[in-house]
Amino acid sequence: MLQVENISKTFNPGTVNEKVAIQDLSLHLKKGDFATIIGSNGAGKSTLFNAVCGDFLTDNGVIRLDGKDITFLPQHLRARRIGRLYQDPMRGSAPGMTILENLALAGGKGGWLSVITRGEKKAFQEQLSRLNIGLEDRLNHPVGLLSGGQRQALTLLMATINPPKLLLLDEHTAALDPATAEKVLKLTREIVEEHKITTLMITHNMQDALDMGNRTLMMDNGHIILDVEGEERKNLTVEDLMEQFKAGAGKALVNDRMLLQK
DSSP, X not given: OEEEEEEEEEESTTSTTOEEEEEEEEEEEOTTOEEEEEOOTTSSHHHHHHHHHTSSOOSEEEEEETTEEOTTOOXXXXXXXXXXXXXXXXXXXXXXXBHHHHHHHHTTSOGGGSOOOHHHHHHXXXXXXXXXXXXXXXXXXXXXXSOXXXXXXXXXXXXXXXXXXXEEEESTTTTSOHHHHHHHHHHHHHHHHHHTOEEEEEOSOHHXXXXXXSEEEEXXXXXXXXXXXXXXXXXOOHHHHHHHHHHHHSSOOOOHHHHHTO
């Protein structure tokens, strides 16, 4: 499904601000894989996402999605196949538009420029009801009035209303309170499993990295230093992950956010 072959990216090469973000990185995801990614700040996690989404061209390597080479495909064309959620709940939706308009836009109806039929409105209400946060009765409310958790749940629904080939979750619960984050993670699991969406999820919560999906990746210094699944992953604990990080990176994990969310 996703094949990342030997990609590298250096920002500001040849200057005092040169930063090697990812180095000769390869990753293969099978159709339906749900892999979580952990690693300290600067490990290259978001850079990997940005490379796959086409935010920039990599210095070398090849990226394929569902058998198609997308290495040089423009970002807006990749977006037709790739859904992405960010840490900031304010991204991914239009605050000045209503919930209904946002869903219509995500569903390919063109937002306020298109006529939304009664049947489509009913379908949107049914999809909103599964969020279990009361939005199905607030279709005409501006998205900018929603709480962070409500907006992130809505953005998740928008990103998967036409199930993408690949879903990228970039710490999409990090800005939410624990109770709301748990609800959004539950919804994430349900939607991904229902549509069998191939998914990558960055998280700083090490327990979530073991509980969500079927694979866990660990990154450090632009490399993937751990990739576990199956029985090996099933028996891992957070303490095991910390030990494996030390063995793979040659240093102890010192990220406070990760250590506080064991």
